[in-house]
Structures are given as structure tokens and as C-alpha cells.
Amino acid sequence: MQTAHLIYFSPTGTTRKVSEAIAQGFGAGKVIHYDVTLPGSKFDTVLTDGVAIIGIPVYAGRVPKLCWQRLQAITATHIPAVLVALYGNREFDDALVELRDLSVAKGFNVIAAGVFIGEHSLSTPTQLIAAGRPDAQDLKLAIQFGQQVAAKIASEHFDTLDMEGHVPYKERPKFGGQAPETDAEQCIFCGKCAEVCPLGIIAVDLLITTNAENCIMCCACVKACEVQARHFRHPQIEEKRAILQKNCSKPKTPEIFI
Template sequence: MNTARRLLFVLLLLSYLFKYNTYLMKFSTINLVYFSPTNNTKKIARSIAKGTGVCSINEIDLTHLSKSSIEQIEIKNQLTIIGAPVYRGRISEDAAKRLKNVKAENSPAIVVAVYGNRGYDDALIELKNIVQEIGFEILSAAAFVGEHSFSGKNKEIAHGRPDKDDINFAIDFGKQSYEKLMSFTDFTENKNLNIQGNFPYKTNDKMPPLSPVTIEEKCTKCGKCVQVCPVDAVKLNHKIITDKTVCILCGSCIKNCKNNAREFNDPALKKMIGNLFVNCQERKESEFFL
């Protein structure tokens, strides 16, 4: 190799290393964006982030931002994990609405839908589409199982999940997603993922107005249910009042009540929970698409 060729080779190598280093630097912080009334999505998103090995994590919890207080969130040049729960085979409407306040540029996303061991139908593909619409490039996608929002003492559905195996699976998924990102010098090289689900998405009938009720004898009016409701449906005004037209049945007030003073008592809802309990006992495994 003559000197000119050697010099050219060194210059090319240096320019490649510079470009790759700039690319690596770009992903030294991860954003976690999630809506998670009963915390399963949050746990999974955090485990995926752990798997990437990136230490600097910026959490954007959309759960308790009431509609009025959501400002536009801008994300530029940053890896982002986006998680939402599955409600009736779709992404929770509130998660979808709140995600539309995020705008991204030049940023790869790992998307994760969390469901209660019945099924996730079109939710993951819907989440992927929403996340692309707000400007992200999809890096990878996954569906994980978390304890069902309707799971209770006598009717346990996916009780205790995500468990140790789910968490390890999430860590491994994070690791593999990050390795995939690092295998590119420009993540727009990423090909389309073949995610399970259909478009047009499944449609659901409108739910009648329903909500948990308060068992007055057990209620100490501590206000925890008011504080944890992600849609401000619960108010404390001498006694606990729940606006059925606003409640999304997320189960957060029930699961957070230390005195077990909140419960679902609507007969049709109880029947549906009974059916879910019977039909969703067989363990479903989490899965990912890279």
C-alpha cells in the first residue's frame, strides 16, 4: 500500500469512528414514557431500560398528568421506551390521547404493550402506529403480561405478574434492543417489524358508565383513591364520590386502598370478571419483535 492509500484508509477509518462515536453518545440517556395506573407497565419499562445498560434515565409518567396539565413534550435524538396497557384489545384510550402530546424527531423507540393474560389483539400494532405518527422510528416492540386490573382476592388473574421470569425477559429484551441499535450507524436503517395484530383495529361497543364503589364502613376517607385516580374521577367531599362517566375502570383505587374499601359491585361487570377468571388461567408468555 503506498503512502497516499494508507492516508486515505486512516482518514476513512477516523471518519467512521467519529460518526459511530457521535451515534453512541446520542444514546447515552433513555426516556421512559408510560401510562400505568396499576404500575405493571412502569415495572416492565424500567426493566427494559435496565437491560439496555444505559444509566441515565429520564422518566415521563403520563399517568397522573390530568388532561389540562399535559404540555407538549419534545424528544430529539434520544432512545425512548414507550409503554401502555391493553384495554379491550386496544391501547388504553387515555394512554393514546396523552401520547399524542409527545413529538419526536430523529429518535428510536422501543414500544411495549402490557396486558392481563387474556390477549393483546391489536394493541401493540396500534401503539406502534401511534408512536410512529408522533415522529419516532420503531426499533423493537413487545407485549408483556401484568396482573389483570380486575384481578382480586377471590378471582386472581395473572396474579403477581410481572414475575421474576417476566422481569428477566424484559431485561433481555432491553439488552437485545440496544445491541440492535448499536449494530447500525444510523437507526433509520431499521427495517419494518412484523408485529402481531391487525389494521383496521378491532372495534368495541361503548361501555355503559361504570365504576368501583366505596364500602362506607371500611372507608377512612384517607383520600388515597382520589390521589391515585389517573382521570380525576374520584372526589372526597364529606364522602368518596366517583364519577362513573369519567372512570376508566383501571383498578388503581381498588388496588391502592389499604382498607379494601373499594370494589366492583356491578352485576354485569362481576359476571365478566368471573368469565375472565375462568378463561384466563393458562399462563401466557411475554413476546418481543426485533
């Protein structure tokens, strides 16, 4: 049984969840995690055997820049790779073809890809956007996808793979300057928000302060807060959240390219 190299960036955990389900369906003898979500997580390695499952969340229809920077030092000697893009029920746009191009340039042999739906980073308990995704049906499909991948590898037929998306990729908007904030009256200073921040930009002292300039708006801090003291209520974000809620409420279905 082959080793599965699980490579992912997943601030709110949906990419990790789906990637793990695919590995489960694949029936790997051993699963090695390369989690590049937190600051300082960097793996300097050349993968020479087994299968890679590379998972990314979709940010503005693209692969998050930070995520790819953190994967810089992982390369491969043409081992098979399965790509996974998690999106929040809007669109995945060019993220999958970008992930394919980046993976091929690193020496992976891309044999399959899937797009799955995860709860949107901006979803709140009162304004739901793809809340609860991936759900049981999504995870069942992810496991089945893993089984299909195992069958494809056993067949040794690796035809060219078609997938949705465009080159040149859509333009990336500029991020930064907006960040979630903490309601001091509700905060219990547990430090969980700072622990989960992929940028390490939250400081816990007499107050919780956030260096908004470098924030990627992943909302890991908001979702990790057990007393709901952390909110993302910038007017532009409120507007975006309302648009997403209005236009992206019809649940989308995962798609497989194999």
C-alpha cells in the same frame, strides 16, 4: 451511554414496572420519565436524541384512548423507539400494531416491541387473574429484551419489524357508566383512591363519591386501597371477571418482536 425516555400510562403500575426493567437492561446513561397517568400530566416536547420506551396497558385489545390523548404533545425526530404493551393474560389483539402506527405518526422510528403480562385490573384477592405478574421471570425477560435492544442499536441494522395484530383495529367498546364503589364502613378516608385516579373523578368528603360516567375502569383506586374498602362489584363486571378467571387462567409468556 444513551438517554432513555420512558413514556407510559400505567394506572396499576405493571406497565411502568416492565418499562423500567427494559430501560435497566438497555443500560441507559440517564432515564427520563414521562408519566402521563395522572390528570394534568402532559409533556410538550420534541425528542431529538436517545431512545424512547413507550409503554401502554391493553384495554379491550386497543391502546387506551385517554393514554394516547395525554401523549399528544410528545413527538420525535426519528429517534429509535421500543414499544411495550401490557395485557392481563387475555389477549393483546391489535394494541401493538395500533401503538406502532400512532408512534410512527409521531415521528418515532420503531425498532423493537414487546408484549408482557400484568395482573389484570379486575383481579381481586379472591378471584385471581394473572395475579403477581409481571413476576421475576417476566422482569428477567424484560431486562434481556433491553439488552437485545441495546445490541440492535449498536449494530445499526433497523430492518422492518413484523408484529402481531390487525388493521383495521378491532372496534372499541363504549366505556363509562360503571365504576368501583367504596364500602363506607371500611373506609378510613385516607384519600388514596382519589390521589391515584387518572381521571380525578373521586371526591373525598363526608362520603367517597365517584363520577362513574367518566370512569375508565382501570381499578387503580381498588388496588391502592390499603383497607380493601374499594370494590368493583357491578353485575356486568362480576360476570366479566368470572369469564376472565375461567378462560384466561393459563399463564401466557411475553413475546418479543425485534
